[in-house]
Amino acid sequence: MTKLTATSLFSGALMALALSGPTQAMDLTELTDAERVQFRAEVRAYLMENPQVIMEAVSQLQAKEAEAQAQADFTLVSDNADAIFNDGYSFVGGNPDGDITIVEFMDYRCGYCKKAFTEVEKLINGDGNIRFIVKELPILGEQSMIASRFAIATKLVAGDEGYKSVHDALMSFNGDITPTSLGRLAESFGLDADAITEKMDSAEVTEEIAQTRALAQILSISGTPTFVMQDELLRGYLPYDQMKAILEEKRG
Template identity: 45%
Template sequence: MKALIAALLLSAAPAMAFDIDAMSDDEKAAFGEAVREYLMANPEVLIESIGVLESRNAENAAENDKLLVSQFQDEIFSDDHSWVGGNPDGDLTVVEFIDYRCGVCRRFNQEVHDLVEADGNIRLVMKEFPILGQDSDSSARFAVAVKQEAGDEAYMKAHDALITLREPATLENLKAIAVDIGVDAEAVVAAMNTEAVSEVLRKNHQLAEKMAIQGTPTFVVGDELLRGVPQAGLTATVNEIRARQEG
């Protein structure tokens, strides 16, 4: 605990740097008691120090995430298998790692589409990242198979159907979606377990692992990685990131 207090004090005031290990046992005891007495009398100092430490940790994490985006930018923005929509020549690319059975992904799906449509200058990339069980995997395989068999327009129809599907992602329900969106149901279902589809999901999972992405939705906006939906809202956050990059 004393070490933690010392670390917090040092993080809040670097000028106070000293080597606590150079103290004698009596000096350490006296120092610990003095710190305790001071913090008991001024608890707001500890709260402030913790806030500074958390802020610095958040800044370091954001910088590390930027390095990850830079390191894997080709796989993130320019792979040969992900669906790309919005404005292909837009000034900002938004990438979403998505699981069709993810409740948060479902709630924010319309906001993503509204943002892209209203902005008009966003390039949108979708990456299937099924992590919530068999229905997630089946849904992702169906979406990728539709793209490979019937193209990008059919993929987006499948995407919209899957993100609102309340029933289990059984083959029967997936075939019904295929019929509704006007693609060959048998061909798509037959393609779901092919190596071509498996390779797409494998590459997405490998990329997520390299970037320490463990949940959905996860967004990459320009050079910044957003782990989850930002509290300020996606539209406001995208506008802030664009302004930073333009500045």
């Protein structure tokens, strides 16, 4: 929620008071000290009698700031479209030829990412015409980094199918992420755990994570999950119904 300073509230109150009565010229800089005290008293009395004015001013300010943020996000997506939608290394799932692309910046240790996982899967599988891109953004500590390195290494060693299996399993995994638990996970899918482990600290894996982090910084992404749907940044968890409604709106 937007935090308003006493100065901004007072300025808004002055404007509200000025607009509440007959229009007349007023230069506050020319008021005497006594007139200023009296005017402030009148403003206070007006606001005490009409407290809804403050909430109306706050609501209007928040709406304007939300509109400005949406426009800024639209520009960010447009200016960085290639890096977002066609970076050449991020996993692409769903329908690669889908009419709308959804990109998710995620972290395997993020509770809201885990909550969103089943709903995003439901949206993609139920629609059948969504191109889905996963951006590995480990920001929640060492275990997040280990998990992302393992997932990316799996993609490099075992391809997209292996990555998808590991990614889905990690999104549902609630224990400690350790080399041992990851090795067992790889083996459960018939993957070469030793080859994946050896690849985890490679330059390719490090570079992919670094590039995704750099892109997240450019897009002012500070938390996960963050989605890009078509031309819009969606910051934070969204329930299935809301995501579906946005998707339908994009399609017109």
